[in-house]
Amino acid sequence: AQTVTQSQPEMSVQEAETVTLSCTYDTSENNYYLFWYKQPPSRQMILVIRQEAYKQQNATENRFSVNFQKAAKSFSLKISDSQLGDTAMYFCAFMKRNGNQFYFGTGTSLTVIP
């Protein structure tokens, strides 16, 4: 089984500042996908960003970007210009290509301070 590790249970950031959430994973696969999901207090799981391992270019979605280091098996999420609405639990997830299971990390609770 694959493992996904999020070593920061809680983080905080001042509004308008930048914050980086870390994620590492363990796999012997070469082709896979990585995801960041956001879970606000409403509990809804929202896809933030998706990275394909065979693409070297880091994915970006507006204020959200990733730093994907395949050799280091690292997949961090950077949130720029943090907003109060970014306050949420963030989950990193892994899925191998042609796979049938997602593997989630334990989550990082992010608080944006006004």
Added chain:
Amino acid sequence: EAQVTQNPRYLITVTGKKLTVTCSQNMNHEYMSWYRQDPGLGLRQIYYSMNVEVTDKGDVPEGYKVSRKEKRNFPLILESPSPNQTSLYFCASSSHLGGQSGNEKLFFGSGTQLSVL
């Protein structure tokens, strides 16, 4: 509107009383799965289904049953709930999981908070 619908959102029950959490998706997705979310443990997969009448165990299947008689529905059944099954449950679906489309992602329901007393 494309969505995954779970019911109920909240459920309090007692040990041993059988219950079913329903899940339905209107996107014609082949793949559906159930997760439980516990503090400090993240989301763990209970069961998944690649298509009608095809189900398989995830990482924590003990104490749960599922069925996939129709493409849109994937109910989670707890035959004899116990307090250690108190958790937040999510159903999810995808059209491309296990395929080669390059567009794999999960669509989640809004969750069911279950308390077993």
